[in-house]
Amino acid sequence: MKDLRNEFRRILPLYTSAAAQEIIMNWKEKYADKIVSAEYAVSLVKDGDKIIFGDWLGEPPALVETLYDHGMEKHDVTIIHGMSPGSNRCVDPAYAGHFKHVSTFLGPNSRPGYREGTVEYIGGTNFHKWPEMFAVSDILNPHWAFVQVTEPDENGMCSYGVDCSFTEPAVRTAAKGKVVAQINPNFPRIGGKMLHIDDIDYIVCQESPLYTIGRAGVNEKTQKIADCCASLIEDDSTIQLGIGALPDAIARNLMDKKNLGVHSETLTESMMELVEAGVITNSMKTINKGVCIGSQLAGSEAFYRYCENNPMFEVHPVDYVNDPYIIGQNYKQVSINACLEIDLKGQANSESIGGIQYSGIGGQLDHVRGAQLSKGGKSILALNSTAKGDTISKIVPFHAHGNIVTVPRYDINYVVTEYGIADLKYKTERQRAEALIAIAHPNFRDELRFEGRKLGVL
Numbered sequence: 001m002k003d004l005r006n007e008f009r010r011i012l013p014l015y016t017s018a019a020a021q022e023i024i025m026n027w028k029e030k031y032a033d034k035i036v037s038a039e040y041a042v043s044l045v046k047d048g049d050k051i052i053f054g055d056w057l058g059e060p061p062a063l064v065e066t067l068y069d070h071g072m073e074k075h076d077v078t079i080i081h082g083m084s085p086g087s088n089r090c091v092d093p094a095y096a097g098h099f100k101h102v103s104t105f106l107g108p109n110s111r112p113g114y115r116e117g118t119v120e121y122i123g124g125t126n127f128h129k130w131p132e133m134f135a136v137s138d139i140l141n142p143h144w145a146f147v148q149v150t151e152p153d154e155n156g157m158c159s160y161g162v163d164c165s166f167t168e169p170a171v172r173t174a175a176k177g178k179v180v181a182q183i184n185p186n187f188p189r190i191g192g193k194m195l196h197i198d199d200i201d202y203i204v205c206q207e208s209p210l211y212t213i214g215r216a217g218v219n220e221k222t223q224k225i226a227d228c229c230a231s232l233i234e235d236d237s238t239i240q241l242g243i244g245a246l247p248d249a250i251a252r253n254l255m256d257k258k259n260l261g262v263h264s265e266t267l268t269e270s271m272m273e274l275v276e277a278g279v280i281t282n283s284m285k286t287i288n289k290g291v292c293i294g295s296q297l298a299g300s301e302a303f304y305r306y307c308e309n310n311p312m313f314e315v316h317p318v319d320y321v322n323d324p325y326i327i328g329q330n331y332k333q334v335s336i337n338a339c340l341e342i343d344l345k346g347q348a349n350s351e352s353i354g355g356i357q358y359s360g361i362g363g364q365l366d367h368v369r370g371a372q373l374s375k376g377g378k379s380i381l382a383l384n385s386t387a388k389g390d391t392i393s394k395i396v397p398f399h400a401h402g403n404i405v406t407v408p409r410y411d412i413n414y415v416v417t418e419y420g421i422a423d424l425k426y427k428t429e430r431q432r433a434e435a436l437i438a439i440a441h442p443n444f445r446d447e448l449r450f451e452g453r454k455l456g457v458l
Ligand code: COA
Pocket: 241, 242, 243, 244, 245, 246, 265, 266, 337, 338, 339, 340, 341, 350, 351, 353, 354, 358, 359, 360, 361, 362, 363, 364, 367, 387, 388, 392, 393, 394
């Protein structure tokens, strides 16, 4: 039924059959019946239920905060969500027994809970497989999807706004349960996958400010890294930019490139600047030509407004955007991501510090692998050579006990620090270790060589 209706919507301008008209236009009658207060929607959640929130900056504040307000009345409710930009009160020990918290990506306000045991990290698979995981997992299969969308258009279509990534799959998966949508008049209408009013069970109309993120500055070290990365990115490439300070600095350094395209999990502010400068045209893309494809937006309100109703930006779910086989259909796809540490064998850790989960895999490995499948593709992992005021080398002989390998050595390609570029693809262990030591901070090179000999790689 759903597929048929979507088909009707697509052909409506050509064939305005009575059946198609009826299905599409009837939504207005049902709309009013679905409107409830946030308190009412939250009161329907039963003890033991599982709820997925729309991801990251798309989290619906009215629903989430109301749920927390009534948290003491609930028992054993599982909350599945990403790097929450809201209060994240569910991780407070006071809610023990009321909420269980499953995080898809740890952020500043869920890391303490993870260490104390009140937050569980998902860690189950690559990002593009999460929709499948939500559908089949006993633990994650949700009774409810709490999402934020725009006001409907004349056909009853709401946009997923700043986040479609696992928000749309949450709606799809919760088809066995209920979909509650906060319709926020401030939310920007972004093209791509839409949600029809008929597919929402309860609507909460409430205006909320938008969740935004700021940008890190560029210093001398990040500028050197950005220069190295720019030298690897050819005209006509399609780029993916990861999160963190480095990918943004790298993007700012691409102003002299020509005809870049975007196929990226996250669409960022720097892409708007590159579009404005005529650098990103998407004209040489081999799929989704003319359009920046992403699964979410992360930036300022000005950036969201720029993308609003802008045919050059679309958001789609991660099982499309992050599928390596889709990514790999782009010609010259370049993935650019940050990592925390890399060992002498070329294994990158992008998500743990001191053996403890710090963030998450996100779509990093999806995009590294997608770039490898792309004709002329490259994957770049960028990192400062040191952390904590040059006291810690981020190039290490081996990973600390408990640290995670996010990108295995079999998938690694370019690694960039402020000391240059190491191309690790198709290299021996010895060549890799030599190349990595050459881009390590000079203070640590002797020690790395000594340890490399002990490990038998030098
Ligand atoms: N040892 C100890 N501490 C380290 C460290 C190391 N090897 N590397 C970094 N740190 C510390 C930093 O000093 C910093 O500490 P501070 O907050 O006290 O200053 C902190 O860890 C964060 O490091 P930073 O390099 O600033 O990280 P970032 O905010 O730029 O994020 C990642 C980088 C790798 C954590 C982030 O990109 C990530 O989670 N990536 C995985 C997911 C992903 O790439 N998705 C991409 C698809 S969109």
